[in-house]
Amino acid sequence: MIYFDYASTTPVRKQIIDTYIKVLSSYYGNSDSMHEVGRTANKLMEQSREQIAQLLKVDKDEVIFTSCASEANNLAIKGYAWKYQHRGKHIITSRVEHSSVLKSVEQLKDVFGFDVTYLPVNEDGVISLDDLKQALRPDTILVSLMMVNNETGACNPIEECANYIKANSRAVIHVDAVQGMGKLPLTCALYDMVSFSAHKIYGLKGSAVLYKKKNIELVSLISGGQQEMGLRGGTSNAPQNIVLAKTLRLMLEEQELSFAYVSSLNQILRNAFASMDGWYVNSPKQASPYILNVSCAYIGSEILLNALNTRGFAVSAKSTCSSKSKVQSHVLKEMGLEEFRTTNAIRISLSSMTTKQEVYALIEALKEIYHEYRTK
Numbered sequence: 001m002i003y004f005d006y007a008s009t010t011p012v013r014k015q016i017i018d019t020y021i022k023v024l025s026s027y028y029g030n031s032d033s034m035h036e037v038g039r040t041a042n043k044l045m046e047q048s049r050e051q052i053a054q055l056l057k058v059d060k061d062e063v064i065f066t067s068c069a070s071e072a073n074n075l076a077i078k079g080y081a082w083k084y085q086h087r088g089k090h091i092i093t094s095r096v097e098h099s100s101v102l103k104s105v106e107q108l109k110d111v112f113g114f115d116v117t118y119l120p121v122n123e124d125g126v127i128s129l130d131d132l133k134q135a136l137r138p139d140t141i142l143v144s145l146m147m148v149n150n151e152t153g154a155c156n157p158i159e160e161c162a163n164y165i166k167a168n169s170r171a172v173i174h175v176d177a178v179q180g181m182g183k184l185p186l187t188c189a190l191y192d193m194v195s196f197s198a199h200k201i202y203g204l205k206g207s208a209v210l211y212k213k214k215n216i217e218l219v220s221l222i223s224g225g226q227q228e229m230g231l232r233g234g235t236s237n238a239p240q241n242i243v244l245a246k247t248l249r250l251m252l253e254e255q256e257l258s259f260a261y262v263s264s265l266n267q268i269l270r271n272a273f274a275s276m277d278g279w280y281v282n283s284p285k286q287a288s289p290y291i292l293n294v295s296c297a298y299i300g301s302e303i304l305l306n307a308l309n310t311r312g313f314a315v316s317a318k319s320t321c322s323s324k325s326k327v328q329s330h331v332l333k334e335m336g337l338e339e340f341r342t343t344n345a346i347r348i349s350l351s352s353m354t355t356k357q358e359v360y361a362l363i364e365a366l367k368e369i370y371h372e373y374r375t376k
Contacts, residue, residue: 002358005314006306007150007179007198007291007349013202016247020204023239031238032225041238051245055252056211063239064210064228069178070100071221072195072210073144075231076174077104080142081114087170088139094119094127094146094156096331098176099208101144115139124284125154125335132161135169140171147180151331152283153291155184162190172216181260182251183290192216198240203247207240252338258352259338263289265350265359272363278370280341282332292348293332295341299373304346307369313362316347 003011008083023044029037031045046060053060066072071199081091093105108114117135119127127145136143143165145156162173180186181196188194188211198207213220224233266289273279273294281295296304301317308315328342348362 001312001314002361003314004348004350004354004358004362005193005316006351006354007347008316008352009199009205010202011353012199013205013247013250015250016203016243019246020239020243023242027238027242029235029238031225041242044242045236045238048242048245052209052248055245055248058188058211059214059286061229062211062214063213064231065236065244066208066210067206067234068236069102069176069195069197069200069208070098072197072208073098073100073174073176074104075142075210075218075221076193076195077101077142078108079221079231080172080174080216081108081112082219083217084141085112085114088141089114090117090137090140091115092117092119092132092135092140092143092171094121095240096121096125096149096151096154097144097333098150098178099144101146101176105144119145121154121334123335125149125152125287125331126284127156127161129157129160129164133164136165136169136171138169140169142174143171144174144176146176146178148181148184148187148288149179149331151291151329151345152293152335153179153287153289154284155180155288159187159190175359179291180289182248184254184288198244198247201251202245203244204240206237207244207247208242230260254352259289261352262350262354265289265354266292268356268359269348269363276367276370277313278374279366282335282337282341290350292312292350293345294348295332295337295344295346297340297344298346299370301346302346303373304344304369307373308346308362308365311365311369313365317345318347 027041029041031042049063050060053063100273103114110115119131165173174193175191177194177196182201192213194211199205220231227236273281278297280295305317332342
Protein backbone atom coordinates (compact mmCIF):
# COMPACT_ATOMS: atom_id res chain seq x y z
CA MET A 1 0.00 0.00 0.00
CA ILE A 2 1.35 3.42 -1.02
CA TYR A 3 0.50 5.83 1.76
CA PHE A 4 -0.87 9.33 1.15
CA ASP A 5 -2.73 9.82 4.44
CA TYR A 6 -0.08 11.37 6.67
CA ALA A 7 -2.46 14.10 7.87
CA SER A 8 -4.55 11.34 9.42
CA THR A 9 -1.64 9.62 11.13
CA THR A 10 2.00 8.90 10.48
CA PRO A 11 4.13 5.75 10.76
CA VAL A 12 6.12 5.57 13.98
CA ARG A 13 9.84 6.13 13.49
CA LYS A 14 12.01 3.09 14.21
CA GLN A 15 14.04 5.17 16.69
CA ILE A 16 10.85 5.90 18.62
CA ILE A 17 9.70 2.27 18.57
CA ASP A 18 13.09 1.08 19.83
CA THR A 19 13.17 3.69 22.61
CA TYR A 20 9.57 2.99 23.59
CA ILE A 21 10.14 -0.75 23.88
CA LYS A 22 13.17 -0.13 26.06
CA VAL A 23 11.31 2.31 28.30
CA LEU A 24 8.21 0.13 28.44
CA SER A 25 10.17 -2.92 29.56
CA SER A 26 12.73 -1.24 31.82
CA TYR A 27 10.89 1.72 33.39
CA TYR A 28 7.46 0.32 34.09
CA GLY A 29 6.96 1.84 37.52
CA ASN A 30 4.04 4.08 38.43
CA SER A 31 5.55 7.56 38.25
CA ASP A 32 3.63 8.56 41.39
CA SER A 33 5.02 5.72 43.51
CA MET A 34 7.57 6.65 46.17
CA HIS A 35 9.87 3.66 45.67
CA GLU A 36 12.90 3.74 43.40
CA VAL A 37 11.15 2.09 40.43
CA GLY A 38 8.45 4.75 40.44
CA ARG A 39 10.89 7.59 41.07
CA THR A 40 13.00 6.53 38.10
CA ALA A 41 9.97 6.56 35.79
CA ASN A 42 8.96 9.97 37.12
CA LYS A 43 12.47 11.35 36.70
CA LEU A 44 12.57 10.29 33.05
CA MET A 45 9.09 11.70 32.42
CA GLU A 46 10.04 15.04 33.94
CA GLN A 47 13.23 15.07 31.87
CA SER A 48 11.06 14.61 28.79
CA ARG A 49 8.81 17.48 29.90
CA GLU A 50 11.86 19.70 30.34
CA GLN A 51 13.27 18.74 26.93
CA ILE A 52 9.94 19.47 25.25
CA ALA A 53 9.85 22.85 27.00
CA GLN A 54 13.37 23.62 25.75
CA LEU A 55 12.43 22.64 22.20
CA LEU A 56 9.35 24.87 22.34
CA LYS A 57 11.25 27.62 24.21
CA VAL A 58 8.74 27.67 27.05
CA ASP A 59 8.79 26.84 30.76
CA LYS A 60 8.73 23.24 31.96
CA ASP A 61 5.63 23.88 34.08
CA GLU A 62 3.77 25.00 30.95
CA VAL A 63 3.88 21.55 29.32
CA ILE A 64 0.92 19.27 30.08
CA PHE A 65 0.82 15.69 28.80
CA THR A 66 -2.56 14.48 27.48
CA SER A 67 -3.82 11.38 25.67
CA CYS A 68 -4.52 13.13 22.37
CA ALA A 69 -4.92 16.55 20.79
CA SER A 70 -8.70 16.26 21.06
CA GLU A 71 -8.32 16.01 24.82
CA ALA A 72 -5.85 18.90 24.81
CA ASN A 73 -8.33 21.03 22.84
CA ASN A 74 -11.15 20.11 25.21
CA LEU A 75 -9.03 20.91 28.25
CA ALA A 76 -7.92 24.24 26.85
CA ILE A 77 -11.37 25.40 25.75
CA LYS A 78 -13.67 24.04 28.44
CA GLY A 79 -11.11 24.25 31.21
CA TYR A 80 -10.52 27.92 30.50
CA ALA A 81 -14.17 28.81 29.89
CA TRP A 82 -15.29 27.27 33.19
CA LYS A 83 -12.48 28.90 35.14
CA TYR A 84 -12.95 32.41 33.80
CA GLN A 85 -16.68 32.59 33.05
CA HIS A 86 -16.99 35.29 35.71
CA ARG A 87 -15.09 37.57 33.29
CA GLY A 88 -17.46 36.89 30.41
CA LYS A 89 -19.12 34.07 28.51
CA HIS A 90 -18.23 34.93 24.93
CA ILE A 91 -15.97 32.66 22.84
CA ILE A 92 -14.71 33.12 19.28
CA THR A 93 -13.70 30.32 16.93
CA SER A 94 -14.05 29.66 13.20
CA ARG A 95 -16.52 27.64 11.19
CA VAL A 96 -13.87 25.27 9.86
CA GLU A 97 -12.24 24.01 13.05
CA HIS A 98 -11.58 20.39 13.96
CA SER A 99 -14.56 18.61 15.47
CA SER A 100 -12.93 18.54 18.91
CA VAL A 101 -13.00 22.34 18.95
CA LEU A 102 -16.43 22.75 17.38
CA LYS A 103 -18.01 20.18 19.70
CA SER A 104 -16.36 21.75 22.75
CA VAL A 105 -17.72 25.23 22.07
CA GLU A 106 -21.08 23.74 21.07
CA GLN A 107 -21.32 22.04 24.45
CA LEU A 108 -20.37 25.26 26.23
CA LYS A 109 -23.08 27.06 24.28
CA ASP A 110 -25.87 24.50 24.57
CA VAL A 111 -25.27 23.22 28.10
CA PHE A 112 -23.51 26.03 29.94
CA GLY A 113 -24.98 29.14 28.33
CA PHE A 114 -21.91 30.55 26.62
CA ASP A 115 -22.21 32.75 23.54
CA VAL A 116 -20.11 31.65 20.56
CA THR A 117 -19.15 33.64 17.47
CA TYR A 118 -18.05 31.57 14.48
CA LEU A 119 -15.74 33.46 12.13
CA PRO A 120 -16.31 32.84 8.41
CA VAL A 121 -13.51 32.00 6.00
CA ASN A 122 -12.77 33.37 2.56
CA GLU A 123 -12.50 31.38 -0.67
CA ASP A 124 -9.06 30.17 0.46
CA GLY A 125 -10.45 28.82 3.72
CA VAL A 126 -8.68 31.46 5.81
CA ILE A 127 -10.19 33.72 8.47
CA SER A 128 -9.96 37.50 8.21
CA LEU A 129 -8.29 39.60 10.89
CA ASP A 130 -10.95 42.24 10.26
CA ASP A 131 -13.68 39.73 11.10
CA LEU A 132 -11.88 38.88 14.31
CA LYS A 133 -11.62 42.57 15.20
CA GLN A 134 -15.36 43.00 14.72
CA ALA A 135 -16.16 39.87 16.71
CA LEU A 136 -14.14 40.78 19.79
CA ARG A 137 -16.27 42.09 22.65
CA PRO A 138 -15.61 43.25 26.21
CA ASP A 139 -16.94 39.89 27.45
CA THR A 140 -14.82 37.79 25.05
CA ILE A 141 -12.63 35.52 27.14
CA LEU A 142 -11.26 33.01 24.61
CA VAL A 143 -10.38 32.77 20.92
CA SER A 144 -9.62 29.28 19.58
CA LEU A 145 -8.22 28.95 16.05
CA MET A 146 -6.41 26.26 14.11
CA MET A 147 -2.96 26.95 12.72
CA VAL A 148 -3.39 24.73 9.64
CA ASN A 149 -6.68 23.36 8.42
CA ASN A 150 -6.73 19.57 8.53
CA GLU A 151 -8.71 19.19 5.30
CA THR A 152 -7.20 21.81 2.98
CA GLY A 153 -3.92 22.87 4.58
CA ALA A 154 -5.08 26.51 4.65
CA CYS A 155 -2.93 28.55 7.06
CA ASN A 156 -4.56 31.12 9.34
CA PRO A 157 -2.81 34.40 10.27
CA ILE A 158 -2.59 33.30 13.89
CA GLU A 159 0.37 35.49 14.82
CA GLU A 160 -1.41 38.64 13.64
CA CYS A 161 -4.56 37.50 15.44
CA ALA A 162 -2.66 36.89 18.67
CA ASN A 163 -0.97 40.29 18.53
CA TYR A 164 -4.28 42.08 18.03
CA ILE A 165 -6.05 40.12 20.77
CA LYS A 166 -3.31 40.84 23.29
CA ALA A 167 -3.24 44.55 22.43
CA ASN A 168 -6.97 45.12 22.38
CA SER A 169 -8.71 42.72 24.75
CA ARG A 170 -8.47 40.57 27.86
CA ALA A 171 -9.14 37.42 25.86
CA VAL A 172 -6.61 34.63 25.50
CA ILE A 173 -5.84 32.71 22.31
CA HIS A 174 -5.67 28.93 21.97
CA VAL A 175 -4.09 27.46 18.84
CA ASP A 176 -4.77 23.97 17.50
CA ALA A 177 -1.35 23.28 15.98
CA VAL A 178 -1.86 19.60 15.19
CA GLN A 179 -1.18 19.98 11.44
CA GLY A 180 1.47 22.65 11.90
CA MET A 181 3.80 21.45 14.65
CA GLY A 182 7.13 20.36 13.21
CA LYS A 183 6.11 21.34 9.69
CA LEU A 184 5.78 25.12 9.78
CA PRO A 185 7.51 27.72 12.00
CA LEU A 186 5.68 28.10 15.32
CA THR A 187 6.62 30.20 18.34
CA CYS A 188 4.50 28.80 21.14
CA ALA A 189 5.30 31.64 23.56
CA LEU A 190 3.33 34.06 21.35
CA TYR A 191 0.14 32.24 22.32
CA ASP A 192 -1.61 31.43 25.55
CA MET A 193 -2.32 27.76 24.79
CA VAL A 194 -1.21 25.41 22.00
CA SER A 195 -2.23 21.80 21.28
CA PHE A 196 -0.33 19.19 19.28
CA SER A 197 -0.20 15.41 18.93
CA ALA A 198 2.61 12.85 18.70
CA HIS A 199 1.00 10.58 16.11
CA LYS A 200 1.04 13.37 13.50
CA ILE A 201 4.83 13.69 13.82
CA TYR A 202 5.89 10.03 13.58
CA GLY A 203 5.23 9.27 17.22
CA LEU A 204 2.84 7.15 19.24
CA LYS A 205 -0.93 7.36 19.26
CA GLY A 206 -2.39 8.25 22.63
CA SER A 207 0.24 10.91 23.27
CA ALA A 208 -0.11 14.69 23.03
CA VAL A 209 0.68 18.00 24.69
CA LEU A 210 -1.17 21.10 25.76
CA TYR A 211 1.13 24.06 26.26
CA LYS A 212 -0.39 26.76 28.47
CA LYS A 213 1.15 29.83 30.02
CA LYS A 214 1.83 29.57 33.75
CA ASN A 215 -0.50 32.43 34.63
CA ILE A 216 -3.48 30.61 33.11
CA GLU A 217 -5.58 28.41 35.34
CA LEU A 218 -7.86 25.66 34.05
CA VAL A 219 -10.65 23.56 35.50
CA SER A 220 -9.66 19.92 35.08
CA LEU A 221 -11.73 17.59 32.91
CA ILE A 222 -10.50 14.42 34.64
CA SER A 223 -10.71 14.74 38.39
CA GLY A 224 -8.49 12.55 40.54
CA GLY A 225 -4.91 12.78 41.69
CA GLN A 226 -2.17 15.36 41.43
CA GLN A 227 -0.94 14.28 38.01
CA GLU A 228 -0.14 16.99 35.45
CA MET A 229 -0.25 19.76 38.03
CA GLY A 230 -3.66 18.59 39.17
CA LEU A 231 -5.20 19.01 35.71
CA ARG A 232 -5.38 15.37 34.63
CA GLY A 233 -6.11 12.74 37.24
CA GLY A 234 -5.09 9.15 36.60
CA THR A 235 -1.89 7.12 36.36
CA SER A 236 0.50 8.87 33.98
CA ASN A 237 1.41 7.04 30.79
CA ALA A 238 5.07 7.56 31.60
CA PRO A 239 6.57 5.52 28.71
CA GLN A 240 4.65 7.47 26.07
CA ASN A 241 5.35 10.77 27.78
CA ILE A 242 9.04 9.91 27.99
CA VAL A 243 9.46 9.23 24.26
CA LEU A 244 7.46 12.28 23.17
CA ALA A 245 10.49 14.53 23.68
CA LYS A 246 12.52 12.47 21.21
CA THR A 247 9.58 12.41 18.80
CA LEU A 248 9.39 16.20 18.79
CA ARG A 249 13.14 16.70 18.60
CA LEU A 250 13.54 14.50 15.53
CA MET A 251 10.64 16.27 13.78
CA LEU A 252 12.01 19.74 14.47
CA GLU A 253 15.53 18.79 13.40
CA GLU A 254 14.36 17.96 9.89
CA GLN A 255 11.65 20.63 9.60
CA GLU A 256 13.33 22.91 7.05
CA LEU A 257 14.60 20.14 4.77
CA SER A 258 11.27 18.32 4.92
CA PHE A 259 9.33 21.47 4.09
CA ALA A 260 11.42 22.13 0.98
CA TYR A 261 11.16 18.53 -0.21
CA VAL A 262 7.44 18.17 0.42
CA SER A 263 6.84 21.51 -1.31
CA SER A 264 8.43 20.06 -4.44
CA LEU A 265 6.14 17.02 -4.27
CA ASN A 266 3.10 19.24 -3.79
CA GLN A 267 4.04 21.27 -6.86
CA ILE A 268 4.33 18.12 -8.97
CA LEU A 269 0.77 17.20 -7.97
CA ARG A 270 -0.56 20.71 -8.58
CA ASN A 271 1.01 20.79 -12.04
CA ALA A 272 -0.49 17.42 -12.86
CA PHE A 273 -4.01 18.37 -11.75
CA ALA A 274 -3.78 21.62 -13.72
CA SER A 275 -3.29 19.57 -16.89
CA MET A 276 -5.95 16.94 -16.16
CA ASP A 277 -9.53 17.42 -17.30
CA GLY A 278 -12.26 17.39 -14.66
CA TRP A 279 -10.04 17.98 -11.61
CA TYR A 280 -10.11 20.92 -9.21
CA VAL A 281 -7.57 21.80 -6.52
CA ASN A 282 -9.36 23.01 -3.39
CA SER A 283 -6.30 23.83 -1.30
CA PRO A 284 -5.17 27.45 -1.66
CA LYS A 285 -1.81 28.22 -3.24
CA GLN A 286 -0.38 29.37 0.10
CA ALA A 287 -1.54 26.27 1.98
CA SER A 288 0.74 23.96 3.88
CA PRO A 289 2.41 21.75 1.24
CA TYR A 290 1.74 18.68 3.38
CA ILE A 291 -1.97 18.66 2.44
CA LEU A 292 -3.57 18.83 -0.99
CA ASN A 293 -7.36 18.67 -1.26
CA VAL A 294 -8.78 17.98 -4.72
CA SER A 295 -12.17 17.18 -6.28
CA CYS A 296 -13.18 15.37 -9.43
CA ALA A 297 -16.18 16.73 -11.29
CA TYR A 298 -17.50 13.29 -12.20
CA ILE A 299 -16.43 10.84 -9.48
CA GLY A 300 -17.67 10.86 -5.88
CA SER A 301 -15.11 10.80 -3.11
CA GLU A 302 -16.15 7.38 -1.80
CA ILE A 303 -15.92 5.81 -5.27
CA LEU A 304 -12.56 7.47 -5.86
CA LEU A 305 -11.23 6.44 -2.46
CA ASN A 306 -12.25 2.83 -3.00
CA ALA A 307 -10.82 2.77 -6.53
CA LEU A 308 -7.50 4.05 -5.22
CA ASN A 309 -7.58 1.60 -2.34
CA THR A 310 -8.08 -1.27 -4.79
CA ARG A 311 -4.99 -0.08 -6.67
CA GLY A 312 -2.95 0.09 -3.49
CA PHE A 313 -3.15 3.80 -2.60
CA ALA A 314 -4.28 5.16 0.77
CA VAL A 315 -5.91 8.61 0.78
CA SER A 316 -8.67 10.21 2.85
CA ALA A 317 -12.02 11.74 2.08
CA LYS A 318 -12.49 14.75 4.40
CA SER A 319 -11.11 14.71 7.91
CA THR A 320 -10.53 11.22 9.28
CA CYS A 321 -12.51 12.09 12.41
CA SER A 322 -15.62 12.57 10.26
CA SER A 323 -14.77 10.26 7.35
CA LYS A 324 -17.66 7.88 8.01
CA SER A 325 -20.17 10.67 7.46
CA LYS A 326 -21.41 11.12 3.89
CA VAL A 327 -22.43 14.74 4.30
CA GLN A 328 -20.59 17.52 2.53
CA SER A 329 -17.27 18.70 3.85
CA HIS A 330 -18.14 21.58 6.16
CA VAL A 331 -14.76 23.14 5.40
CA LEU A 332 -15.20 23.20 1.62
CA LYS A 333 -18.80 24.30 2.00
CA GLU A 334 -17.73 27.28 4.12
CA MET A 335 -15.23 28.19 1.38
CA GLY A 336 -18.19 28.64 -0.98
CA LEU A 337 -17.27 25.82 -3.36
CA GLU A 338 -19.80 24.15 -5.62
CA GLU A 339 -21.64 21.15 -4.19
CA PHE A 340 -19.85 18.61 -6.35
CA ARG A 341 -16.51 19.84 -5.01
CA THR A 342 -17.67 19.55 -1.40
CA THR A 343 -18.93 15.98 -1.90
CA ASN A 344 -16.32 14.68 -4.38
CA ALA A 345 -13.21 15.76 -2.50
CA ILE A 346 -10.27 13.64 -1.43
CA ARG A 347 -7.33 14.67 0.74
CA ILE A 348 -3.84 13.73 -0.36
CA SER A 349 -1.34 14.27 2.42
CA LEU A 350 2.40 14.10 1.98
CA SER A 351 5.51 13.44 4.03
CA SER A 352 9.28 13.50 3.77
CA MET A 353 8.87 9.72 3.50
CA THR A 354 6.89 10.12 0.27
CA THR A 355 8.95 9.49 -2.86
CA LYS A 356 8.60 11.17 -6.23
CA GLN A 357 7.99 7.76 -7.75
CA GLU A 358 5.00 7.31 -5.45
CA VAL A 359 3.64 10.72 -6.47
CA TYR A 360 3.93 9.90 -10.16
CA ALA A 361 2.32 6.51 -9.55
CA LEU A 362 -0.64 8.22 -7.85
CA ILE A 363 -1.04 10.61 -10.77
CA GLU A 364 -1.12 7.72 -13.23
CA ALA A 365 -3.63 5.82 -11.09
CA LEU A 366 -5.94 8.85 -10.97
CA LYS A 367 -5.72 9.23 -14.74
CA GLU A 368 -6.61 5.56 -15.19
CA ILE A 369 -9.53 5.75 -12.77
CA TYR A 370 -10.84 8.88 -14.45
CA HIS A 371 -10.57 7.31 -17.93
CA GLU A 372 -12.28 4.08 -16.85
CA TYR A 373 -15.10 5.92 -15.13
CA ARG A 374 -15.72 8.31 -18.02
CA THR A 375 -15.65 5.64 -20.73
CA LYS A 376 -17.93 3.08 -19.06
